[in-house]
Amino acid sequence: MRIPCPYCGPRGNEEFSYLGDASVRRPDPAIADATQAFHDYVYLRDNPSGGHSELWYHGGGCRRWLVVTRNTRTHEIGAATFADAGGEP
Amino acid sequence: MPDAVLQARSPLHGLARSGHHGRAGPAGLTIVERTDIAFASVIARRGQRDALASAVRASFGLALPDGPRRVGKDGVAFAGIGPGQWIASGENAGDLAASLRERIGAFAAVADQSDSRLVLHLSGARVRDALVKGVPIDLHPRAFKTGDVASTLVAHVGVQIDMLDDAPVFQLTAPRSMAGSFWSWLTASAAEFGYDVATK
């Protein structure tokens, strides 16, 4: 695959590390059912066949974490953005 | 401390022999190891990117690039390696990191990286033909121009490539600890064209 890094341009996926579903959010540990929430966050995934937004780390390039929307059936990539909005809040 | 001043060693110490190597005849490329360039990483503070840019303009007369490009003047250069991140370099710049901290430290985290990398300047008619044996990015003049910068993986080694001029001259920097393996790949790739090694 070629991942369109918003900083470096399209690069082979061998430059990246993958961390799966980008839609899960780390829960607030203060909430009542934090244990259940963390269980779901750490372990449960939709694992869809089709559109998927996922985390890729460009360790072989700009060392940015990216959110990539990719079709898991066709591997077609929609968008790739910086996970932290380019470090510019 | 009683001893004389410490002797510095280049990453290629004992590896690179000056002279002609590979195929006999005119050299297809020339490889120069540079040990006279200081490097420092510059990371903009949250929300301080613009302040940093103006500080850089004020101190060095340089417009900090937004993308993977480098700007330079009077031997000092800034190369974009990521959003809000640059590698500054200076030829014979002494303690570059210290002077950067002094001038732009209020807006950026600065770390000396002068010793962290093997620095090579590659030139010659066949330099691109040798580099394609490991460089995955497109180095064609239409695609990679003077002032362009790329961080990528070459032969399993993380490498930063700066195009310094159209001659062409490319600057490749690789992690110091991997200098030997990187050199093994580079020389194997260049041998077909014949190459000269010089040190500066």
Added chain:
Amino acid sequence: MKYSAFALFREALRGHSGWTPAWRKAVPKPHYDVVIIGGGGHGLATAYYLATEHGITNVAVLEKSYIGSGNAGRNTTIIRSNYLLPGNEAFYEWSMKLWEGLEQSFNYNAMVSQRGVLNLYHSDAQRDAFARRGNGMRLHGVDAELLDREQVRRMAPFLDYDNARFPIHGGLLQRRGGTARHDAVVWGYARGADSRGVDIIENCEVTGLDVVNGRVMGIETTRGTIQADKVGMAVAGNTSRVAALAGLRLPIESHVLQAFVSEGIKPAIDCVVTFGAGHFYISQSDKGGLVFGGDIDGYNSYAWRGNLPVVEDVLEEGMAIWPGLGRIRMLRSWGGLMDMSMDGSPIIDRTPVTGLYLNAGWCYGGFKATPASGWCFAHLIARDEPHTVAAALRLGRFASGAVIDEKGAGAQPNLH
């Protein structure tokens, strides 16, 4: 018709006119006691053992394509029971025991070949980690031998002992490990189940699960609605999709694993060898092709195809341990969909939906597990309680913390 040398001889003399289909092309009946979704090795083995061990024969196996079209027919055919953790080892050893009598049991030559599985180690720390595993195997009564460099050299002189980036220090050997002919396993179970009354229904895709008041009532398929008292899922890479039909969310991601075969060559390697400083395993099929593989492609995918970097990595690793392969050619590569679980170990359990059972999370190790997976899944479905050797392979382990993490890689499927 029983397969035998005699039958073969007789048929040869009459132009093979007597052979009948290995399994019927069954059409769906309106109701079954048990419906197994997935006509791969695990699903067919489950049906086979439901019939042979539990006397349940009103069973249908639904396959959306042809049987064995998934991972059962796209793997590197390795069988072994050399696991580190108790939760796994007892299960995989039970599988190995079943392999050892399988062909006589279902009257099909699956070419189970106990030629030995040799895991190379490349450092003292890795040696000790392998010793921990080998000792655990021995505590389970499983065969394991820790070989030093010279013993490995005698077994596999063609490996690189002199110029390797990661020198070979020795290996952990399980002699009872080996290989089996993957398609034959599928066809053998299918034929065995069919002959006992199980309906094997191909080209029948599940499109919905009828769940009423938390209980499964039946299945919508491309070939109509089928009522079922109990439904078992054994669909590997499609687990999340099928489970979603019942509103379930699971600790599973689907990833592509590639497998490779070389051109046929004369016998060159007599056991299965795995590379300890990377992710590479190789053996040789009876036809002569080198069968090998490496790491998964590393990202969620339902596309049955591999990527190029992994192909390069795998062939680099092949050259790294066996430099003589330089002029041997890779003939074919293919990709299968792995149901990678969050701790790298499988799940054979009930689900929150009554009557719906789950068999998943096989990662890239499903083939070797086929017999025990079917055996234990059949037991679970028939008795509604987990089999003892699968007692640890439960869904609840992620909440309790009793995860079975062989690699110690944590909750990241693509690292297992």
Added chain:
Amino acid sequence: MSAPFRLASGGLIDRGKPLSFSFDGKTYNGFAGDTLASALIANGVKLVSRSFKYHRPRGILTAGSEEPNALVELRSGARREPNTRATVTELYDGLVAASQNRWPSLALDVSGINDLLSPFLAAGFYYKTFMWPAKFWEALYEPLIRRAAGLGRVAGAEDPDTYEKAFAHCDVLVIGAGPAGLMAALAAGRAGARVILADEDFRLGGRLLAERHEIDGRPGAAWAAGIEAELSAMPEVRIMHRTTVLGVYDHGQYSAVERVNDHVATPPIHEPRQRSWKIVAKRAVLAAGALERPIAFGNNDRPGVMLAGAARAYINRYAATPGKRLAVFTNNDDGWRTAADARTAGIEVVAVVDSRAAKSELSKLGFSTMSNSRVSHVDGKQGVRAIDVVGANGRATRIECDALAVSGGWNPAVHLTCHLGGKPVWNDEIAAFVPGTRPPAMYAAGATNGAFTLSRCLTGGIAAGAMAAGDCGFDFTPITQPRADDEPAAVTPLWHVKESRAKAFVDFQNDVTAKDIALAHQEGFGSVEHLKRYTTLGMATDQGKTANVTGLAILAEASGRAIPQVGTTTYRPPYVPVSFGAMAGHHRGRDFRPIRLPPSHAWATEQGAVFMETGAWLRAQYYPRAGETDWLQSVNREVAATRASVGVCDVSTFGKVAFEGPDAAAFLDRVCANTLSTLPVGKARYALMLREDGFVQDDGTVARLGPEYFVMTSTTANAPRMMQHLEFCHQVLWPALDVGMVSVSEQWAQFAVAGPRSRDVLCKLIDADIANAAFPYLGAREVSFGGVSARLFRLSFSGELAYELAVPARYGDAVIRAIMAAGAEFAITPYGIEALGVMRTEKGHVAGQEMNGQLTARDLGLGRMMSTRKDYIGRVMAQRPALLDPERPAFVGLRPVERSARLRAGAHFIPVGAAATIENDEGYMTSVAFSPTFGHWIGLGVLKRGPERIGQRVRAYDPVRNGDVEVEVCSPHFFDPEGARLHA
């Protein structure tokens, strides 16, 4: 002597360059421009190989990479290359080839008996027998089967040739340089696009080289040479000869292999044998042509039976004739051209057998024509003697001939259109599959696209090239279409001659016959995939290029369905088999992966250090001295000397991360289990990091060098992943935190100076007060070292008074020498990672062996480090019940009851007197060391309720090394538990 089947004139061979070669030990002659196959044909060699299963004699069937029969072992010794296609092997002087899979010789191969036994060896026979008795499979049946199977032999030694990888980028990749490909490249090239034109062959032109077609009034080959000349003159067009595109991958990536030097005996120095290319193209034009297919009839595999298009290739391109009396069997117009070209070349054509009823207009050519007829049988074993032809009346006529050219029609080479999941679709007009859904950004042109006439190929090529270039933003400059004929190409499918008595082969190499396919269907293996798997149809080295579609058609006939209903064929990479060497390139042997060397490596080498791989690093394991006979002696000396006086060790391999910014402290509190925000400036602290699932991930030290400036170390093995994890925490979890983070691992050389005299050594080197009062345990500060600004940390892994000195890496070599010089008066001793491990084990520090990803902080006795006052990674999940279970094995020290006994890591703990079963498994030994300090082996491990069992005894059970040692449970802190020494 001149070759008997070489035509007197014509061909594209260079008769001025004769070449000598040998096959099975006999020497022959050929010319430059020959392939091994054409040279063998010219020399009248018909029998070249034996088939896989029945060991039937085989000849040459095709003239391309689809060849199923003519596989040889090329070259010899370490360069021996099995299964090499003679049809694409360029002849070179001194070429040595041998037939394979036969014994004792090609002509009399005893395994030929299999052919007679074939009734017992029908498809899938092995699934039905060899089951009794069970143990006989490995002992008897399998070894016999394995020995009989397989083709050529792997070389016994490392491949002496080198290989390379390379990357290429272009706007338009044109695959195939036949008429369509040449036109596509020309159109795209003239438009100004960056074009790569890749072709398998050593000469451009594709089928034009094999035909007598004319374009613009010039012979096809000459016309192609003209186009090549124009393309070569275009700066942005790159022509890649001898380059096969193997695979299509996502997002415009193509894999290809260039046979750089396979056409010479050995590659020139500095040049690789092969080069594997990764090509990134915005658009691709697939112009791979078509592959002719055989017809299944009795003994259709006999040497001398050849595809009609291949016969033309040998006659027209190589001036080599497959026979003196040629017969042609065709179901289409194209086959007739073989007759015409043969006659033009002066070869006697004894008959043209056309299965079609309607007389082709070509029958006007005046051959002895038998229409509505089929060849049912070939007479002859190792060559063709005659053929039996069944006519309309059903009666058979025997025709004497010595060669038979067969054309069953052509299959477009759709392979690459399938690599991303595309399925070809059936086209009735040409009775073949044409591309269906193609990969994004790929066009197909010419015969690949079902265009079977020359002028249509030219038109299609121009159109595809223009569209591809246009997609990339280049304006198309119109090209005048070259003049060429639309030659007749009608076909009426004939797959299988029912009247055949003998075996009618579909997959030649794997010996799959029409009967086998019928049997598979009879036994229920009626889906295409089951058919392939059950009969091995299409599984041979040619991937069924000449067999798959015919097999599918025969299955369709057997099941009374139309071909599209039966299914389609799909293809996976690689298009042709590719060598391990090419795909590995430079990355083999020591260059498999980069080696990381610490700054003291050269110095350590001078000291005669023994090195070992630790992750990517090569580190000094120990420093043997003269007279020391085993490693343990050296390690004991290093430990004793360090504890007695002072030792030095390179610890540069630790990961080092700098954190700078107002939120640096807050960030570290969130990623570490313990609190670091309270760390004073000038101090260092041990830091523990968990994974989010609550297990230990890594440990290290954090030093605060300024109010907003920290430096963290991580373990050598985890350094890269920790950097990624820290970036994840910052960029994904808490992007608002204002902290800049960068790895400085490569910048700093770091040395541990340990032992009671370490301070004395450093005092000589550093202009700073490092007395205990001024610089106590866990101090951290910047110092000047010989004019170089350095960092000094008072950290101890060994339990001794110790320091870690960090200097810029370029001075690492000088600094280790300076330390050794300054320490000489204290008999300073360099120590390696073995001694380091011994001392940390004596001290009871956890390391990689304990942080195996399966243990928690509590398991390792570090529970007290888990802060209860703040959130941090892993805090919540660490509270799961199974992780709090008091029965979990926990961290202890162990010493052998019999002090002389040796301990080994990996041993399991079982109660004394209990049976060695898994039920009694209570934990395992994580680390061991021989402690010269105590004079016996000591160990660390995790034991069920361990900390409660201090003083008890358990068995350390290690059957894989015949070990079974009774050990006493003790505190893991063997050495100086109060820490008096490190505070000294």
